[in-house]
Amino acid sequence: MNEIQNVKSVFESEELMSGTEAVAHAVRLADVDVFAAYPIRPYTSVMDKLSKFLADGLLDAEYIVADGEHSQFEIGKHASSVGARAFVGSSGVGWLYAMEAIVVTATDRLPLVALVGNRALDDPGAFGVEQNDALMVRDVGWLLAWASTAQEAFDTTLIGYRVAEDPKVRMPFAIAMDGGYLTHSEHLVKLPTKEAVNKFLPPYSLGDRVLHPDNPISVAPQVNEDWVMELRKQNHEAGKRARGIIYQAYKEYNEIFNAGYENPFIEELNVEDADTVLIGMGSVATVARSVTRDLRGEGKKVGFLKMRWYRPFPTEELKKALRNVSNVGIIDRDFGIAGPNDAAITFHDYRSALYDMENRPRMVDFIAGLGGREISKAEVRKMFEMTEKKDTPLVNWIGLRE
Amino acid sequence: MVKEVEELKDVKLYKGVHSIDLPEYYTSGHRTCQGCESALVMRDFAKAAGPRTVVTGATGCMYVANTSYMTTPWLIPWMHTQLAGGGASAVGMAAGIRALRRKGKIKDEKINVINFSGDLGAGDAGLGGLSGAMQSDYDLLVIVYDNESAANTDIQASGLTTYGAQTTFSPVGKVHRIMHKRWKKNLAPMIAVGHPNVKYVATAVATFPPMDYMNKVKKALAIGGPTMIHTLDPCPKGWDYHPRYSHDLGELAVKTGIFPVYEIIKGKVVYTYDLRGKKREPVRSYLEKQGRFAHFIDEDYEYIQSKVDEMWEEWEIPGVVPFSSGLEVEK
Numbered sequence: 001m002n003e004i005q006n007v008k009s010v011f012e013s014e015e016l017m018s019g020t021e022a023v024a025h026a027v028r029l030a031d032v033d034v035f036a037a038y039p040i041r042p043y044t045s046v047m048d049k050l051s052k053f054l055a056d057g058l059l060d061a062e063y064i065v066a067d068g069e070h071s072q073f074e075i076g077k078h079a080s081s082v083g084a085r086a087f088v089g090s091s092g093v094g095w096l097y098a099m100e101a102i103v104v105t106a107t108d109r110l111p112l113v114a115l116v117g118n119r120a121l122d123d124p125g126a127f128g129v130e131q132n133d134a135l136m137v138r139d140v141g142w143l144l145a146w147a148s149t150a151q152e153a154f155d156t157t158l159i160g161y162r163v164a165e166d167p168k169v170r171m172p173f174a175i176a177m178d179g180g181y182l183t184h185s186e187h188l189v190k191l192p193t194k195e196a197v198n199k200f201l202p203p204y205s206l207g208d209r210v211l212h213p214d215n216p217i218s219v220a221p222q223v224n225e226d227w228v229m230e231l232r233k234q235n236h237e238a239g240k241r242a243r244g245i246i247y248q249a250y251k252e253y254n255e256i257f258n259a260g261y262e263n264p265f266i267e268e269l270n271v272e273d274a275d276t277v278l279i280g281m282g283s284v285a286t287v288a289r290s291v292t293r294d295l296r297g298e299g300k301k302v303g304f305l306k307m308r309w310y311r312p313f314p315t316e317e318l319k320k321a322l323r324n325v326s327n328v329g330i331i332d333r334d335f336g337i338a339g340p341n342d343a344a345i346t347f348h349d350y351r352s353a354l355y356d357m358e359n360r361p362r363m364v365d366f367i368a369g370l371g372g373r374e375i376s377k378a379e380v381r382k383m384f385e386m387t388e389k390k391d392t393p394l395v396n397w398i399g400l401r402e
Numbered sequence: 403m404v405k406e407v408e409e410l411k412d413v414k415l416y417k418g419v420h421s422i423d424l425p426e427y428y429t430s431g432h433r434t435c436q437g438c439e440s441a442l443v444m445r446d447f448a449k450a451a452g453p454r455t456v457v458t459g460a461t462g463c464m465y466v467a468n469t470s471y472m473t474t475p476w477l478i479p480w481m482h483t484q485l486a487g488g489g490a491s492a493v494g495m496a497a498g499i500r501a502l503r504r505k506g507k508i509k510d511e512k513i514n515v516i517n518f519s520g521d522l523g524a525g526d527a528g529l530g531g532l533s534g535a536m537q538s539d540y541d542l543l544v545i546v547y548d549n550e551s552a553a554n555t556d557i558q559a560s561g562l563t564t565y566g567a568q569t570t571f572s573p574v575g576k577v578h579r580i581m582h583k584r585w586k587k588n589l590a591p592m593i594a595v596g597h598p599n600v601k602y603v604a605t606a607v608a609t610f611p612p613m614d615y616m617n618k619v620k621k622a623l624a625i626g627g628p629t630m631i632h633t634l635d636p637c638p639k640g641w642d643y644h645p646r647y648s649h650d651l652g653e654l655a656v657k658t659g660i661f662p663v664y665e666i667i668k669g670k671v672v673y674t675y676d677l678r679g680k681k682r683e684p685v686r687s688y689l690e691k692q693g694r695f696a697h698f699i700d701e702d703y704e705y706i707q708s709k710v711d712e713m714w715e716e717w718e719i720p721g722v723v724p725f726s727s728g729l730e731v732e733k
Contacts, residue, residue, distance in 0.1 A: 033501035033502060034498050062497035062501045070486060070531065071490035071534050074491055074531070075491075077494060078494025078495045079495070079501075080498070081481055082494075082502070084501050100484050100487075211481055212456065212508065213454045213456065213513055216477055218479075221474055222471065223470075227471050
């Protein structure tokens with residue numbers, strides 16, 4: 001964008017804030033019309049912040065404290081249906097309590113944006129991260145991305161609105177972040193001006209699908225066996241189209257905010273010439289990158305690949321990035337009880353995506369950091385070593401008490 | 403009472419059938435049963451509300467039977483919401499519309515926001531959401547159309563089904579004659595008493611007294627804030643009677659006193675068919691016309707009659723508030 005010569009002018013300030021606060025700032029700058037809250041740790045602090053923005057007159061929106069997550073997400077969905085930009089969020093079992101509303105928001109193709117502060121599912125109670133909650137929606141038509149820094153959370157929220165609301169997409173978007181590690185840890189975040197955000201994010205319009213007396217449509221009538229397949233295929237095609245829109249959105253985001261995102265979907269560290277690569281999502285990136293640099297210093301040909309967008313899934317991008325890699329280890333911060341090969345959830349997606357490669361890498365799964373348990377540098381180092389060793393079992397629980 | 407309420411001064415109520423608006427906003431295309439009174443509840447609220455209205459319908463027979471893909475009966479915008487999503491859907495629409503009007507993103511005009519939910523949705527699974535909506539300050543109306551069962555799922559009992567009714571969840575057996583032993587929830591007072599900011603709550607039967615229901619819709623929409631109307635809808639399929647008797651059964655439900663019709667306007671109860679101190683038709687005349695009570699013996703009729711009598715003769719507000727006078731306070 002040529003009109004923005006001085007990059008500094010697009011930013012208003014740089015502040016220290018947590019991941020949830022960064023999302024709240026993005027929601028404020030997106031000028032949302034409606035947001036609905038219900039408390040559950042650790043996502044809640046985004047609503048604490050937004051309600052304070054509202055109280056201080058920094059945000060002009062309708063704010064509803066719902067009677068439960070099911071209502072909270074129904075409120076978001078129906079606000080979106082009348083043409084209002086809306087925001088909701090939840091964590092763990094709260095997200096699951098809303099699951100019915102979450103699914104229909106996707107099948108109704110409404111671009112609601114939600115924050116998922118990843119939290120272990122009950123029982124027993126635990127506040128710490130497990131990514132099973134957000135992963136529950138990977139197949140139903142939500143766009144799904146993970147942030148690992150507060151700045152990335154801010155950027156991805158704005159980009160998420162842009163992609164979700166694109167007329168070629170119109171799908172809900174969930175920004176996920178590891179509970180505790182990102183929801184409550186503070187990073188420096190550059191906050192752009194409202195004008196700059198407006199350049200990037202056009203006003204929300206649902207077009208001829210908006211529910212308004214001037215547009216008397218019927219939305220989601222009963223179809224039974226006659227039309228469900230065609231509608232599912234339409235949803236699927238929208239998800240595929242989202243890939244192109246995501247590239248476009250990041251290109252413009254980089255131009256306006258000088259953001260420097262290379263590939264929107266994945267972030268590589270020394271993957272290009274690596275023999276052994278670990279793949280992970282969310283806050284594990286910090287420790288994994290640190291260990292990758294250490295090992296490189298020791299002459300080891302290792303790399304780390306951080307996944308940002310999980311849906312749409314970047315199959316081609318992964319194949320390209322991993323084309324010369326011999327060993328791939330997947331860090332699953334989630335569990336999948338008694339699944340194929342007893343591996344956890346994301347392992348199957350990666351393995352399936354890479355299966356048709358001519359020289360597909362050997363792959364192993366690491367189940368680590370469940371319930372918020374810290375993944376240490378020593379453990380990442382161990383995972384690299386195990387990934388390289390040919391006789392490592394397919395699935396490995398890391399950091400488990402004996 | 404209506405004349406005394408500031409918000410209702412300008413409401414043009416229907417007076418006589420010739421005053422009823424001719425345009426229809428719920429027309430052909432639905433596939434409801436012959437004699438379906440819930441369909442009439444739909445048609446009449448759409449007529450009374452008029453075209454500047456948005457509607458959500460919760461899952462239920464009035465979703466499944468009403469709106470088949472590409473044959474919608476709705477001439478006003480309509481959207482599906484989940485079984486327990488009725489109240490929240492209305493809040494979402496009302497909040498969105500208020501924000502968009504305030505921010506100049508749509509024309510600043512009054513748009514009626516209406517949700518209809520069945521007895522299973524609003525009375526059971528969606529009761530929390532209904533309560534949440536009634537606690538809000540949005541202008542919205544929730545119509546609870548109550549045909550006393552999950553009428554599109556094979557007629558299963560809900561929390562609002564009449565005591566003793568035979569449903570597929572409460573079949574008559576060799577050992578147990580009465581399987582459904584829950585007394586019908588008193589939904590309208592529960593909403594009115596528990597949500598003191600609600601200015602209008604009513605009960606109604608679509609056909610009796612004539613125009614009563616449509617006028618209640620008009621009042622609910624005019625008074626502002628969250629409002630609720632609970633209608634009792636005779637259902638030929640679920641209640642097991644010939645479709646031609648739907649109106650008669652509705653009228654009998656009112657005249658026997660088993661379903662009192664009234665409105666609670668800003669905390670005041672106004673009976674729209676007042677049976678206080680009057681002779682009521684025997685409840686048996688309403689029950690014995692329905693196949694779902696065919697297994698009843700005298701003691702069942704007597705039991706229900708005694709409960710209805712108690713409701714009218716011993717409650718603090720007859721037929722409405724389930725306390726008898728002289729409620730004791732611990733000393």
